[in-house]
Amino acid sequence: MPDTTADGAPVQETPEEELARLRNQVYQGELELEAQRRASYIIAVWRVSVMTAEAGLVPLDTTYILGP
Numbered sequence: 001m002p003d004t005t006a007d008g009a010p011v012q013e014t015p016e017e018e019l020a021r022l023r024n025q026v027y028q029g030e031l032e033l034e035a036q037r038r039a040s041y042i043i044a045v046w047r048v049s050v051m052t053a054e055a056g057l058v059p060l061d062t063t064y065i066l067g068p
Contacts, residue, residue, distance in 0.1 A: 004010055
């Protein structure tokens with residue numbers, strides 16, 4: 001949707017369009033938070049796996065990263 005009309009006036013969103021746009025922004029934000037949460041989990045598991053392997057408790061090649 002263009003930001004201005006043909007004569008250069010700003011386009012006004014209808015309440016329904018604004019609500020849909022805001023819902024989409026919230027949904028995108030939730031997706032970003034979920035991706036960050038999963039990435040943090042994977043990094044934490046990887047760090048524990050490396051520390052475990054460095055301690056000689058488990059060979060690194062048999063340490064698997066499993067998601068939630």
